[in-house]
Amino acid sequence: MHIDPLPKKPLSGWFGRLHTSLRAVALGALATVSAFAVTAPALAEVPLDQLVRVVAEGGNSFTRTFNPFSPTARWVSTRTMYEPLMIQNYATGKLDPWLATGFEWSADALSLTVTLRDDVKWSDGQPFSADDVVFTFNLMKANPGLIGPASGAFDQYLASVEAVDAKTVKFTFSTTYTPGLYSLVDQFIVPQHVWKDVTDPVTFENPDPVATGPFTTIDAFGTDRYQVTKNPNYWQKLNIEGVFIQGFNGNDQVSAATLSGNLDWGGLVPDPDTTFVALDPEHFGYWWPRTSVVMLQANTTVGALADPVVRKAMSLALDRQRMINTGVWGKSVPANATGLPEGPFKDWIDPKVVEEGASWINIDPDAANKMLDDAGYAKGGDGIRVGKDGASMKYDIIVPSGWNDWVSASQIVAENLKDIGIDVTLRTTTADSWTNSTFTGQFQLSLGSAQRTATPFEFYRNNMATTSVKPVGTPSPNNQQRYGDPKADELLAKFAASTDATEQKSIIAELEAMFSAAAPAIPLYEQPDWGLYNTRRFTGFPTEQDQYAPLSLQMTNGPLLVWPHLERRAE
Amino acid sequence: MPDITPALEIVDLSVGYAGETGMVPAVDGVSFSIAPGEFMGLAGESGCGKSTIAQSILRLLRAPGIITGGDIRIAGHDMLTSDEAKVRELRWRTASIVLQNSLTSLNPVKTIKWQLQEVLDRGGGSKSPAELLQMVDIDPRRLNAFPHELSGGQRQRVVIAMALALSPQLVILDEPTTALDVIVQQEIFVTVKALQQQMGFAVLLITHDLPLLFDVADRIAVMKDGKIVETATVEAFRRHQEHPYSRTLLSATPRIDFATPDVIRPKDVAHPVLETAHLVKAYGTNPLTGRSMLMAINDVSFRLAPREIVALVGASGSGKSTFGRMVTGLTRPSSGDIIVDGHTPVPVSRRRKSTPRAAQMVFQDVYGSLNPLHTIGHHLRRAVISAPHAQKVDVEARVASLLTEVGLTPPASYLDRRPHELSGGQRQRVGLARALAASPKLLVADEPVSMLDVSIRRDILNLIARLRDEQGVAVLYITHDMVSAGYIADRIAVMHRGQIVEEGPAKAILMHPQHEYTRRLIAAVPGGLGLPDGHTDNHLTEATT
Amino acid sequence: MALYDTLASARRKAFGSIPVTVGAVILLILVGSSALAQWIAPYNPKRATGGINEFPSLKHLFGTTGQGQDVLSQFLYGGQNTLWIAFTIAVLTTLLALIVALTAAYFRGWVDDVLTLVTNVFLVIPSLPLIVVLAAFLPPGPLTMIAVLTITGWAFGARLFRSQALSLREREFIAAAEDVGERRWRIVAIELLPNMGSVVAAYFVNQVIFAITAQASLEFLGLGDGGQVTWGSMLFWAQNTSALIRGAWWTFVVPGMAIALTAFSLALINNAVDELGNPRLRADRLLRRAGVRKSSASLMTPVKRNA
Amino acid sequence: MLYIAKRLAFYLLAAFVAITVNFFLPRLTPGDPASTIVATYSTTLNEASLNALKAAYGLTNEPLWSQYVTYLGNILHGDFGRSLSNFPAPVTAIISAGFGWSILLGLTSVLLSFVLGSALGALAAWRRGGLFDKLAPPVLLFLGSFPYFFLALLLFYLFCFKLQWFPMGNAYSSVNPPPFTLNGIGDVLFHLIAPAFTIVLVSLGPWTLNMRNAMIGVLSEDYLTLAEAKGLKPRRVLFSHAVRTALLPNVTALGAAIGGVFSGQLLTEIVFTYPGLGYSLMRAVSSVDYPLMQALFLIITLSVLVANFVVDTVYVLLDPRVRTGQEA
Numbered sequence A: 001m002h003i004d005p006l007p008k009k010p011l012s013g014w015f016g017r018l019h020t021s022l023r024a025v026a027l028g029a030l031a032t033v034s035a036f037a038v039t040a041p042a043l044a045e046v047p048l049d050q051l052v053r054v055v056a057e058g059g060n061s062f063t064r065t066f067n068p069f070s071p072t073a074r075w076v077s078t079r080t081m082y083e084p085l086m087i088q089n090y091a092t093g094k095l096d097p098w099l100a101t102g103f104e105w106s107a108d109a110l111s112l113t114v115t116l117r118d119d120v121k122w123s124d125g126q127p128f129s130a131d132d133v134v135f136t137f138n139l140m141k142a143n144p145g146l147i148g149p150a151s152g153a154f155d156q157y158l159a160s161v162e163a164v165d166a167k168t169v170k171f172t173f174s175t176t177y178t179p180g181l182y183s184l185v186d187q188f189i190v191p192q193h194v195w196k197d198v199t200d201p202v203t204f205e206n207p208d209p210v211a212t213g214p215f216t217t218i219d220a221f222g223t224d225r226y227q228v229t230k231n232p233n234y235w236q237k238l239n240i241e242g243v244f245i246q247g248f249n250g251n252d253q254v255s256a257a258t259l260s261g262n263l264d265w266g267g268l269v270p271d272p273d274t275t276f277v278a279l280d281p282e283h284f285g286y287w288w289p290r291t292s293v294v295m296l297q298a299n300t301t302v303g304a305l306a307d308p309v310v311r312k313a314m315s316l317a318l319d320r321q322r323m324i325n326t327g328v329w330g331k332s333v334p335a336n337a338t339g340l341p342e343g344p345f346k347d348w349i350d351p352k353v354v355e356e357g358a359s360w361i362n363i364d365p366d367a368a369n370k371m372l373d374d375a376g377y378a379k380g381g382d383g384i385r386v387g388k389d390g391a392s393m394k395y396d397i398i399v400p401s402g403w404n405d406w407v408s409a410s411q412i413v414a415e416n417l418k419d420i421g422i423d424v425t426l427r428t429t430t431a432d433s434w435t436n437s438t439f440t441g442q443f444q445l446s447l448g449s450a451q452r453t454a455t456p457f458e459f460y461r462n463n464m465a466t467t468s469v470k471p472v473g474t475p476s477p478n479n480q481q482r483y484g485d486p487k488a489d490e491l492l493a494k495f496a497a498s499t500d501a502t503e504q505k506s507i508i509a510e511l512e513a514m515f516s517a518a519a520p521a522i523p524l525y526e527q528p529d530w531g532l533y534n535t536r537r538f539t540g541f542p543t544e545q546d547q548y549a550p551l552s553l554q555m556t557n558g559p560l561l562v563w564p565h566l567e568r569r570a571e
Numbered sequence B: 001m002p003d004i005t006p007a008l009e010i011v012d013l014s015v016g017y018a019g020e021t022g023m024v025p026a027v028d029g030v031s032f033s034i035a036p037g038e039f040m041g042l043a044g045e046s047g048c049g050k051s052t053i054a055q056s057i058l059r060l061l062r063a064p065g066i067i068t069g070g071d072i073r074i075a076g077h078d079m080l081t082s083d084e085a086k087v088r089e090l091r092w093r094t095a096s097i098v099l100q101n102s103l104t105s106l107n108p109v110k111t112i113k114w115q116l117q118e119v120l121d122r123g124g125g126s127k128s129p130a131e132l133l134q135m136v137d138i139d140p141r142r143l144n145a146f147p148h149e150l151s152g153g154q155r156q157r158v159v160i161a162m163a164l165a166l167s168p169q170l171v172i173l174d175e176p177t178t179a180l181d182v183i184v185q186q187e188i189f190v191t192v193k194a195l196q197q198q199m200g201f202a203v204l205l206i207t208h209d210l211p212l213l214f215d216v217a218d219r220i221a222v223m224k225d226g227k228i229v230e231t232a233t234v235e236a237f238r239r240h241q242e243h244p245y246s247r248t249l250l251s252a253t254p255r256i257d258f259a260t261p262d263v264i265r266p267k268d269v270a271h272p273v274l275e276t277a278h279l280v281k282a283y284g285t286n287p288l289t290g291r292s293m294l295m296a297i298n299d300v301s302f303r304l305a306p307r308e309i310v311a312l313v314g315a316s317g318s319g320k321s322t323f324g325r326m327v328t329g330l331t332r333p334s335s336g337d338i339i340v341d342g343h344t345p346v347p348v349s350r351r352r353k354s355t356p357r358a359a360q361m362v363f364q365d366v367y368g369s370l371n372p373l374h375t376i377g378h379h380l381r382r383a384v385i386s387a388p389h390a391q392k393v394d395v396e397a398r399v400a401s402l403l404t405e406v407g408l409t410p411p412a413s414y415l416d417r418r419p420h421e422l423s424g425g426q427r428q429r430v431g432l433a434r435a436l437a438a439s440p441k442l443l444v445a446d447e448p449v450s451m452l453d454v455s456i457r458r459d460i461l462n463l464i465a466r467l468r469d470e471q472g473v474a475v476l477y478i479t480h481d482m483v484s485a486g487y488i489a490d491r492i493a494v495m496h497r498g499q500i501v502e503e504g505p506a507k508a509i510l511m512h513p514q515h516e517y518t519r520r521l522i523a524a525v526p527g528g529l530g531l532p533d534g535h536t537d538n539h540l541t542e543a544t545t
Numbered sequence C: 001m002a003l004y005d006t007l008a009s010a011r012r013k014a015f016g017s018i019p020v021t022v023g024a025v026i027l028l029i030l031v032g033s034s035a036l037a038q039w040i041a042p043y044n045p046k047r048a049t050g051g052i053n054e055f056p057s058l059k060h061l062f063g064t065t066g067q068g069q070d071v072l073s074q075f076l077y078g079g080q081n082t083l084w085i086a087f088t089i090a091v092l093t094t095l096l097a098l099i100v101a102l103t104a105a106y107f108r109g110w111v112d113d114v115l116t117l118v119t120n121v122f123l124v125i126p127s128l129p130l131i132v133v134l135a136a137f138l139p140p141g142p143l144t145m146i147a148v149l150t151i152t153g154w155a156f157g158a159r160l161f162r163s164q165a166l167s168l169r170e171r172e173f174i175a176a177a178e179d180v181g182e183r184r185w186r187i188v189a190i191e192l193l194p195n196m197g198s199v200v201a202a203y204f205v206n207q208v209i210f211a212i213t214a215q216a217s218l219e220f221l222g223l224g225d226g227g228q229v230t231w232g233s234m235l236f237w238a239q240n241t242s243a244l245i246r247g248a249w250w251t252f253v254v255p256g257m258a259i260a261l262t263a264f265s266l267a268l269i270n271n272a273v274d275e276l277g278n279p280r281l282r283a284d285r286l287l288r289r290a291g292v293r294k295s296s297a298s299l300m301t302p303v304k305r306n307a
Numbered sequence D: 001m002l003y004i005a006k007r008l009a010f011y012l013l014a015a016f017v018a019i020t021v022n023f024f025l026p027r028l029t030p031g032d033p034a035s036t037i038v039a040t041y042s043t044t045l046n047e048a049s050l051n052a053l054k055a056a057y058g059l060t061n062e063p064l065w066s067q068y069v070t071y072l073g074n075i076l077h078g079d080f081g082r083s084l085s086n087f088p089a090p091v092t093a094i095i096s097a098g099f100g101w102s103i104l105l106g107l108t109s110v111l112l113s114f115v116l117g118s119a120l121g122a123l124a125a126w127r128r129g130g131l132f133d134k135l136a137p138p139v140l141l142f143l144g145s146f147p148y149f150f151l152a153l154l155l156f157y158l159f160c161f162k163l164q165w166f167p168m169g170n171a172y173s174s175v176n177p178p179p180f181t182l183n184g185i186g187d188v189l190f191h192l193i194a195p196a197f198t199i200v201l202v203s204l205g206p207w208t209l210n211m212r213n214a215m216i217g218v219l220s221e222d223y224l225t226l227a228e229a230k231g232l233k234p235r236r237v238l239f240s241h242a243v244r245t246a247l248l249p250n251v252t253a254l255g256a257a258i259g260g261v262f263s264g265q266l267l268t269e270i271v272f273t274y275p276g277l278g279y280s281l282m283r284a285v286s287s288v289d290y291p292l293m294q295a296l297f298l299i300i301t302l303s304v305l306v307a308n309f310v311v312d313t314v315y316v317l318l319d320p321r322v323r324t325g326q327e328a
Helices: A029-039 A075-081 A130-142 A180-186 A251-259 A308-317 A320-328 A351-361 A365-374 A404-419 A431-439 A457-464 A486-497 A501-518 A558-565 B050-057 B084-090 B112-120 B129-135 B140-144 B152-164 B182-199 B210-216 B234-239 B244-252 B320-328 B376-385 B395-405 B424-436 B454-471 B482-488 B506-511 B516-524 B540-544 C002-014 C018-035 C071-107 C109-124 C127-137 C142-153 C155-170 C172-179 C184-195 C197-220 C231-240 C249-277 C279-289 D002-027 D033-041 D047-057 D064-076 D091-126 D131-144 D148-162 D182-219 D222-229 D234-271 D278-286 D290-318
Strands: A051-054 A086-089 A094-097 A100-105 A111-116 A158-165 A168-173 A215-221 A225-230 A242-246 A284-286 A290-298 A394-400 A423-429 A445-449 A522-528 A532-534 B008-019 B022-034 B039-043 B065-074 B095-098 B170-174 B202-207 B219-224 B227-233 B274-285 B292-304 B309-313 B335-340 B359-362 B442-446 B474-479 B491-496 B499-505
Touching: A075 A215, A075 A225, A075 A242, A075 A558, A086 A180, A086 A558, A094 A100, A100 A180, A111 A130, A111 A180, A130 A158, A130 A168, A215 A242, A251 C231, A251 D148, A290 A308, A290 A404, A308 A351, A308 A365, A308 A404, A308 A522, A320 A404, A320 A522, A351 A501, A394 A404, A394 A431, A404 A423, A404 A445, A423 A431, A431 A445, A457 A486, A457 A501, A486 A501, B008 B050, B008 C279, B022 B050, B022 B065, B022 B202, B022 B219, B022 B227, B039 B050, B039 B210, B050 B065, B050 B095, B050 B170, B050 B202, B095 B152, B095 D222, B112 B129, B112 B140, B112 B152, B129 B140, B129 B152, B152 B170, B152 B182, B182 B210, B182 B516, B202 B210, B210 B219, B210 B234, B219 B234, B219 B244, B227 B234, B227 B244, B244 B454, B274 B320, B292 B320, B292 B335, B292 B499, B309 B320, B309 B454, B309 B482, B320 B335, B320 B359, B320 B442, B320 B474, B359 B424, B359 C172, B376 B395, B376 B424, B395 B424, B395 B454, B424 B442, B424 B454, B424 C172, B442 B454, B454 B474, B454 B482, B474 B482, B482 B506, B491 B506, B491 B516, B499 B506, B499 B516, C018 C071, C018 C249, C071 C109, C071 C142, C071 C155, C071 C184, C071 C197, C071 C231, C071 C249, C109 C155, C109 D002, C109 D234, C109 D290, C127 C142, C127 C197, C127 D002, C127 D234, C127 D278, C127 D290, C142 C155, C142 C197, C155 C172, C155 C184, C155 C197, C172 C184, C184 C197, C197 C231, C197 C249, C197 D148, C231 C249, C231 D148, C249 C279, C249 D131, C249 D148, C249 D182, C279 D182, D002 D064, D002 D290, D091 D131, D091 D182, D091 D234, D091 D278, D091 D290, D131 D182, D148 D182, D148 D234, D182 D234, D222 D234, D234 D278, D234 D290, D278 D290
Parallel strands: A051 A242, A394 A423, A394 A445, B039 B202, B039 B219, B095 B170, B170 B202, B309 B474, B309 B491, B359 B442, B442 B474
Antiparallel strands: A086 A094, A100 A111, A111 A168, A158 A168, A215 A225, A225 A242, A284 A532, A290 A445, A290 A522, B008 B022, B008 B065, B219 B227, B274 B292, B274 B335, B491 B499
16 A cells, blocks of 8 residues: 655545435445435536546545545645645745735735735635635634644734735734745635635535635546536636546555556556556656655664764665665655755755765765774674663664555665664554654654755754754654754744845755754655656646646645646547 | 065175275175065164165165165065166155154254155155144144154154155165154054055064064064074064074063062161152243243152162153262252262262262263273273272272173273274173272163163173172162063162152062053063063053054 | 264375375475575575566576565565464464363353353454454554454354364263263363364364464555565565566565465365265265265165175 | 344344444553544644644543443444544445445355355265366365455456456446446446455355365255155255255354455455445554544444344244254
């Protein structure tokens, strides 16, 4: 079973829902069929050949819930229905205007003014206005249970949101926090005229969504697949009728469908060059941009792992290329010493840091051994080194079983570290117990990867800021290695207060240097975002050459950038 | 009568069983024939091949049985050369068979009616299922009953009715009543004889019970080791037997010596070895009424003096076995007292090593009562060791002496054998030896010979009597067989429906039965008791009235 | 007596019977080779010792996995882990079942009632969902595996053994033993138990089969310890690296066949011994040996003159 | 009908046990899963939203017993809460979507293998020692030795992916459920073939062997001797006597089997992307979706109990001996 190996949403909405009377349970299967027939919408299905077939949600028990605020929202709800103000293209790091045409900071960086498009209508024909934006943010303020990019904004930095006029929204900040911009504009907007009457927005199932997105009509809905078609009032020109979401139970099923050309837009097939592209080079293609970094996390509260020398020695022992070859079929590059992916952050990365950092990144087991010997970590009788605390350096590395690229990477980590006298055993666990141990800091070694963000700010905050360090036992999605440095706090604060790009860049450069010096986490390789296409029926997908959007389906909002570009191939 | 084709004609028939090492002959060149309407009895001990013949006639003998030679003709039809279809056609029309076990010979999941109808469906039957049932004195309303809802006797009657449905020339009765009580047996044969008179079919009765044949058969054939050693009319055979084996077989059935009078022992001795007062054993109390559904033993007060042999006689289900088990403590009474040699028997579950066990059991099932996996030595050693106060005795010596006492000599040769290497008689001797291990005051022998071949029954009975004389044990001899009771017992107690209906000196009871039930028991004894003059045996003819 | 004889004859004939021999040979190869893994395995099963999904070659007889490990070595070591876990489970379930059954048979009365009830409840509750739920909440690893499968696997045996014990208890030699004053526990241990030998043996074999397949299923679901090499985890990995789709069938077929063949050989032996023990089939065999062929089981005594 | 009543009582008790086990199992696990669960679903959470979500998920820190009481109450009202892995869908909606299909697949394959197996077994026993009797047992044993999922994957790869004979998933072609017409039903059956075939293949062996042994036992019964003696045609002896009674043990086995097949079926469903409960269960487990997991475990157990009860009832109809109280 493949699960998107980003802790961001390891379990991103895999289930669906279907309105079926419970009577169906009692009646036998055929009875159930008839029950469906009764309750399913009596719409004429748009023929399948008009629809883009995507593999976006796993499973075969979809239910008809399109609440975008659900932590496990149905895929389409934030990919084809509800839209944000602006969309971050993680492949390029560019911020594209969407429902908003632009934004402006006040000089003191304490207020942010966003201008909205004026040609946007809700799918039910009502006009879209600043009130909807204001309503959405206040709704989230009133109901902390609603999850979205801007969750918690009010607790952290946001003071108020008001409509200046029908097309202008003003965000007032309680403290300077320029990175907040990206969370705010990333927030999808819901229609006030529908949601104001919802009693409990958290548990609202929203079976017939009203939204601004390209595809909002539930044209047909089955337990294991459904199709969503055009929003009659969409504000952009569309050349396709809609999308068809097919549920799958596992890798093989997905691969089988992909390879037999039954999908137009997919994510992952193993070893794509040989297994996939080779089948139909003319139409089959993939593009795996790398927008985050897989890191080896060493819990700094555990004995010798607290010593940066040890962490760097470990880093030196690792064969990153082999991890890439076995884990992602060679479709990546070793990470650099800044811990930042080159793709989106090329302007932020300081080449000097990368160059010097190579000394603890490029594989060199002998150097690693020497470092440890010099640092006084002598080998014990069993050939295992002994820590300063006298404990021999035996560690467990935990990974969720099923995230096979990570597990094979961990296997290699275990092997490599044995060679420098550190005994590492691989333990695969269920996804939830892995989350439990890592979030609460009750682990020794683990793998992790950064959330995709617009700027490196969050990355360094989440890995080095003392504010992000939670005591062992309290769950926290960030800084699982529990590393904090007050100096980082200062730099981050300066960054948050600045609206000047060049200043921000220099601050990040300092943080990069700190990171490379202390190695709070050990960067392994850049994590590709799976995305592949089949142009037999539809063309216009983003590619390495035309990077107008990431190709990954799992990427939030990414697909919204793609829909208008797709065209049906003429027979 | 040469011009009439015989109902059954068997010429030089040989049947064998395929074994690991070639054929094992079971029937060896047997020839005999049955005239139409004749009642022929085929007697012999288990393993003599009589049942093999019975089953071979209709070619129903199961694998690995093979008919290796000779001819079988039923009413002139050759059963061995005809093809299978023909044989099937001949089956039941020309000859039908009644098997020994009445419960298993009817299909448990089909109604009587269905099973009768199935036969009639072959055509040629003149009677309806209802009429057939009436014919064998069963209420036609039972037509829709399932086999398990009928008594053993009724079931066997149903099978007989079935056997006559197509009015065949020959009916083969393969030990039809062995599993039934004497009285039922008698009734069934009364019916068979009556029907035979009406319908005129011939009968081949297979049995181990010679005296029974005296009552019912016209002609007798005696089998031994797969051969017929003698054939004669009943009258002739009763007068004198040609073949020595016939004689031993006949003499093996115990003869009660009415000449010597009963040994009258003082009825109320000071210390009876066994005394029960108002003994009651009830099974399955009704949840609604709280009353017992079945009273196995209903208020029995009974005494047994030392060195006395008392026969407890009754039909199966009369409660006699239950009584025996309670005396030895294997079963707990519902109420009332038992005193064995001054103690109340301690229930098995609560026995300690030292608890005296004055009463020991001798079991009926000589196959089931010994653990197939253990040696004879093991059985006896365990018995000796776990006997009360056994610490002092030398186990091996004791075991040896026990074996000698029961006539298994030399003891050493038996110690390492396993039960399946012993004959039935030998096993029962081991059973006795085991019972004696605790040197009990009282032996409870529950049908100790009913599963044994006729020829060895008397030896075992004699052995029990001898043990009484030598060891001075009293014996409670539980049996359904009046003859053996009269043969060995000082006193007879007749048990009926959980109560002792009559009790007294053996011969007195046999000669002057008071209770109706006792009379019927005696009347039902096959071949009669051979009472002295003045006391005519009741015979079937009279019993029918 | 019947029991004793058939047992003996079965034992006698077991050798020489084709299915038993076939089963035994397969089993011997599988068990033997995995027992010798330490010595005969060419590579470290956990280490990548070759390219990814290499086709079987002289260097890697069974090819390599999606992580470049040697399939042969994994098969050998995996067999070791799989089998010892399976056997432990079989032993434990059999013991548990015996204990429950014999306690029931020993104490009778309400103890029996309660135990029987518990057994039946365990019997009707479908095992896999329970197993999955259980396994999900315990830390993955052999111990969990053993615990979970033991807890869910004993019930049928308990029922089987109990009914056996009860039917044996009705035999008169038990009453006889009681009558001569044997202790209850001794009766159970010395008179009852030995007579259940064949049933227990057969059940044990079935349990091994159950354990192997159940174990594999759990690991396939990712509920096993992926760090451990077992046949189940091999399948899990093959599945996870889309072995079949990528044409690396060997990574998938080898462990699958190992599981199937082990189960098969055991089942074969079990079934064959059962057959040999069956007096009716024995009769048929004898008839056949005597040169009589029967087209069907319909009852018609064969006539074979001067045989 | 005392017997039926007894069985019913037993199943009710079993159900209660299952319900209780079902409640305590997940809660006996160490640590405070609640916050982890929440954290798992959304990583950018502050205390406020965390607690809000916990509340919405119905994760409380009340004492167990009071939770237990409310739990029982909810079950009586058919309220199993909302799925966590598919929030805010009510668990019942998810289950009702898959339940029917699981039942369809389960019943089809169990009955199919039962009928087929019994027939083969009867045949083998009747033509004892014949070629079929020699070949069938080992072959079936071999097929039966495969773990369900393994055979399922092989068949999926061969027949669905390579040869494309059967659909690669789903229970019917259209997105909206097919009409209740011949075509519609045919379509449903077509999608049923591959998974059902897998289950039948694996579970056929036991049926056949049991039936064979039962037949061999019955064939040596006295009442069969009598049936033969009556001169009945072999066909009649075979069907109205031998098979009729030999079926009984297989029918009793049916009850037990249903549980086992259901287990194997869950895996098969996953492989064939059949919209039953199999995938939901696995998913629920891997994402600690308590409400879903519990509801699934419960519904599966209950349906197996019901199936067993039905079997018992059928058995009573088949065997008169049980009817009159005495066990067969």
